[in-house]
Amino acid sequence: MSLRKDLQELREAEVISADTEAQIRQYYRRKSDASGNRLFVVFGILGAILVGLGIILIIAHNWDVFPRSVKTIFAFLPLLVGQGIGVFTLLKRNNRTAWREGGAVSLFFAIGGSISLVSQIYNIPGNLSSFLFTWMLLALPLVYLLRSSVTSLLYIIGSTYYAVQMSYWSYITPPAYLYWLLLLLIVPYYYRLHRANPDSNYTYFHDLLLPLSVIICLGTVANGYGILLFVAYISLLERCCLLPRCLQYLFLFTSLGYTCP
Helix, strand or coil, rough: CCCCHHHHHHHCCCCCCHHHHHHHHHHHHHHHHHHHHHHHHHHHHHHHHHHHHHHHHHHHHHHHHCCHHHHHHHHHHHHHHHHHHHHHHHHCCCCCHHHHHHHHHHHHHHHHHHHHHHHHHHCCCCHCCCCCCCCHHHHHHHHHCCHHHHHHHHHHHHHHHHHHHHCCCCCCCCHHHHHHHHHHHHHHHHHHHHHCCCCCCCHHHHHHHHHHHHHHHHHHHHHHHHHHHHHHHHHHHHHHCCCCCHHHHHHHHHHHHHHCC
């Protein structure tokens, strides 16, 4: 039998009161609404990504036949559309998670697309590291204005890629000190998210992605101090509860034996 008939039968049998029945119905109604909202958020984000990628593919297929003025319009058009969606969301749909996440994600990719297209149209010199840094810096306000956790995760991924590209994959490997600035700028949002929704999936993914990003990028500051990375990684993994105590001591003794003559 359905829940409605079960509750009615229990109430008629005086097993539960009418107030208890109403509370049970309200609980399952809220649970159903929350599940539907999460699904709507997921489809909103996927829809924004797929629509953006589809537009990019259509324009890219005919890119060579367009004059420079038309190319410039196409370069800024996704950015303007994304900003329009963002303004509409702030004014009319600020309490809708799906609108905030979908609008922020579409604008996030529009920023990167506009930067790359303008650079290609006007032959502006640059490299991938500077492009990623500029992209992440311009996309950071979206995280706070639209309170978008998905954009925050994309920001952390982009910042990590910037540090890896800057210090690991370049012929000359300078330390990616600006990565730590980018990471520091997202900490207030992570703190607020952790205080407001400590058990949400967004918080879980931030708890997983932030330490992973630091673990990947900690080696970018190892120029001339590679031996100290033993202690740094041990401390970091211990803090993240990822390294058993016996392995911590083993790695520590190994590093001390390596540093001592």
